[in-house]
Amino acid sequence: MSTASVRGHHRRVLLLAVLVAVLARFPAAHAQAAPPVRIGVLAFLGAEVAVSTWSPLVAHLEAALPERRFVLAYYDVAGLRQAVQQQAVDFVITNSGQYAALESEFGVSRIATLESAGVPSPSQAIGSAVIARADRRDLNVLADLKGKQVVAVGEDAFGGFQVAWREFRRQGVEPEDFARLDFVGFPMQRIVTAVARGQADAGIVRACLLEELARDGTIRLADFKVLSPRRVEGFACGLSSDLYPDWPIATLRHTDLRLAKAVATALLSMPASATGYAWTVPADYQAVHELFRDLQIGPYAYLRETTLQALARRYWPFLLLFF
Numbered sequence: 001m002s003t004a005s006v007r008g009h010h011r012r013v014l015l016l017a018v019l020v021a022v023l024a025r026f027p028a029a030h031a032q033a034a035p036p037v038r039i040g041v042l043a044f045l046g047a048e049v050a051v052s053t054w055s056p057l058v059a060h061l062e063a064a065l066p067e068r069r070f071v072l073a074y075y076d077v078a079g080l081r082q083a084v085q086q087q088a089v090d091f092v093i094t095n096s097g098q099y100a101a102l103e104s105e106f107g108v109s110r111i112a113t114l115e116s117a118g119v120p121s122p123s124q125a126i127g128s129a130v131i132a133r134a135d136r137r138d139l140n141v142l143a144d145l146k147g148k149q150v151v152a153v154g155e156d157a158f159g160g161f162q163v164a165w166r167e168f169r170r171q172g173v174e175p176e177d178f179a180r181l182d183f184v185g186f187p188m189q190r191i192v193t194a195v196a197r198g199q200a201d202a203g204i205v206r207a208c209l210l211e212e213l214a215r216d217g218t219i220r221l222a223d224f225k226v227l228s229p230r231r232v233e234g235f236a237c238g239l240s241s242d243l244y245p246d247w248p249i250a251t252l253r254h255t256d257l258r259l260a261k262a263v264a265t266a267l268l269s270m271p272a273s274a275t276g277y278a279w280t281v282p283a284d285y286q287a288v289h290e291l292f293r294d295l296q297i298g299p300y301a302y303l304r305e306t307t308l309q310a311l312a313r314r315y316w317p318f319l320l321l322f323f
Contacts, residue, residue, distance in 0.1 A: 040089035043074035064266035097158025104299035110248035117276030120234035125246035128164035159206035208237035
């Protein structure tokens with residue numbers, strides 16, 4: 001073989017090696033170019049607590065799906081709804097009440113439900129505690145709050161208002177029966193502080209918040225009491241209400257189906273976090289819809305309307321039969 005032929009052969013071998021190297025790097029470069037997967041989270045205790053709570057989730061997903069990068073974004077109720085409306089997130093993690101509302105309005109779809117420690121089951125995990133100072137001997141049941149000042153997170157807060165509202169109604173109390181009802185927003189610790197300082201007679205918080213703050217050394221549990229307390233086997237916290245399904249993680253209509261399947265698979269294999277939560281198959285959220293229907297809020301707000309259009313929507317089967 002001539003010297004020119006040998007040189008030509010070497011050049012072809014070198015070009016082939018370069019081509020193979022480029023092709024080998026292409027999938028990695030393609031993965032790096034993929035946009036981050038954004039997970040919107042309801043931060044009811046503030047962004048700082050949310051970071052420590054949900055960071056293990058991101059670590060697990062990135063270990064299970066190394067070709068993708070996951071980013072957490074923290075919102076209040078209104079902000080998370082807006083993020084879903086604008087398709088600014090690919091997944092949402094929120095309470096069961098907001099999930100049911102987003103499901104009805106925007107078609108989000110749950111792929112897994114939280115499995116928390118200290119609750120009977122993922123279907124019985126979220127409740128409300130109506131709290132007062134322990135030295136308030138005049139306050140023992142929910143009906144005692146007629147004519148009193150009550151503080152809560154907001155009208156659209158699930159464990160922080162709506163769940164308790166249903167219990168108030170069962171005892172013949174409506175929000176207008178209070179001397180004053182103040183909504184102070186997140187973080188929910190504001191409710192506990194207001195009650196402790198005597199700025200309100202009672203407050204509505206998510207069940208187990210008092211116990212969590214006591215473990216952190218923020219409050220003394222003995223300084224507070226829960227009104228109309230309930231005992232539920234397997235539930236270790238003070239409670240004034242029924243229990244509802246735990247938080248779901250849900251996809252949006254624009255979320256890639258292959259990505260959703262991969263994330264669901266990864267979540268179901270995730271070991272329990274340091275705070276004791278894991279993920280399981282999606283729970284049944286019918287109990288949440290029943291609460292909304294009873295209160296005529298969220299997807300069932302039209303039941304409170306008195307317009308002809310609302311009556312037609314409500315009674316169209318009877319109207320059809322009549323005509």
